[in-house]
Amino acid sequence: MKIAVVCANGKAGRLIVKEALERGLEVTAIVRGENRTAASEVIKKDLMELTAADLSGFAAVVDAFGAWTPDTLWQHSATLKHLCDILSGTEARLLVVGGAGSLFTNPEHTRQVCDGTDFPEAFKPLAAAQGTALRELRERQDVKWTFISPACDFQAEGERTGKYILGGEELVLNGRGESVISYADYAIAMVDEIVNGGHIRERISVVRA
Numbered sequence: 001m002k003i004a005v006v007c008a009n010g011k012a013g014r015l016i017v018k019e020a021l022e023r024g025l026e027v028t029a030i031v032r033g034e035n036r037t038a039a040s041e042v043i044k045k046d047l048m049e050l051t052a053a054d055l056s057g058f059a060a061v062v063d064a065f066g067a068w069t070p071d072t073l074w075q076h077s078a079t080l081k082h083l084c085d086i087l088s089g090t091e092a093r094l095l096v097v098g099g100a101g102s103l104f105t106n107p108e109h110t111r112q113v114c115d116g117t118d119f120p121e122a123f124k125p126l127a128a129a130q131g132t133a134l135r136e137l138r139e140r141q142d143v144k145w146t147f148i149s150p151a152c153d154f155q156a157e158g159e160r161t162g163k164y165i166l167g168g169e170e171l172v173l174n175g176r177g178e179s180v181i182s183y184a185d186y187a188i189a190m191v192d193e194i195v196n197g198g199h200i201r202e203r204i205s206v207v208r209a
Helices: 011-022 075-087 121-138 183-196
Strands: 002-006 026-031 041-044 060-063 093-097 144-149 153-155 164-167 180-182 202-208
Touching (some): 002 011, 011 093, 011 183, 060 183, 075 093, 075 121, 093 183, 121 144, 144 183, 153 183, 180 183, 183 202
Parallel strands (some): 002 060, 026 041, 060 093, 144 202, 153 180
Antiparallel strands (some): 164 202
């Protein structure tokens, strides 16, 4: 299976590339600068300059884009729209590295993690930007997208346990009452979804078992 990882030089992107390669997938890293991933196949190009021809032939495209500063948060919507536009009408799956802030905390889906009183104020703009991107993504019936939210405590340097719990739209806690997952375990879940998953036009979530 041939896949592409967009913004592959990021922490999540690099681990997704590594996990996919170790599982025998053919991986192309899409990066703006020098390739810092384990992939030998590389497209050096800005995300917004990618074309439909660049992504032709891939069974799946992983969007590992991230922006955190106030002046760049709008790019979550802009970059995702661009990827959707150039994948529109194709059989390629688009798998998005999402956020936890938009996960629902009640069965009626009227409250989200980011609405909680203990949600850090500093992360609210990011959660809002990612939530907006997800709402816009839900309108795309022309793309085979899947949005994968990590647990609330998304640990870049966390250990790879090899175990996780798959959830849906609502926040899921593990047996210890935790909402935590490492980037390495998230990468496992991402590759599992690419290879075996069928959550087309759905948001799913993952937490460490």
